[in-house]
Amino acid sequence: MQFLERSIGGPRECLGVDSREAWERKAKTIRVRMGLPPRLTEAAEKRAAFVSAGRWVFDCPCGSAGLASHEWGVGICPDCGTVYGVTFPRNREAVEAALLERPVGNRHYFPDAEVAERRGLGRAERLSDLRQENDLRGLGSTKERG
């Protein structure tokens, strides 16, 4: 997954799709391969995006997870075929820059309180947490930034 070296991945990077329509077609194909009906359903509720192993994803209430796109503002769970609006942290670009200083396997970020709680974290993570952890590991340019 070399594409994840250079960016925090979404559907464009991970699935090679270049539009929301292409992504929905891909999700339908994935569902057919899983023996499921290709239909996708739009949910009214929004889900919070977070970073897991270098990809922007969201937790689906069905128990699975899906990729999330800041570009197209949605996340798709291929397992249950639900399309959600997704929210991203306002400082997404700075978060991505801090995460890109780490090896791909260590790129995780849980900026939503509920998502963080489900993972046993005491509170939502902040950009300052990422920078502090990078400093402790001697990664990146946070020291030069002051």
Ligand SMILES: [Zn+2]
């Ligand atoms: Zn689902």
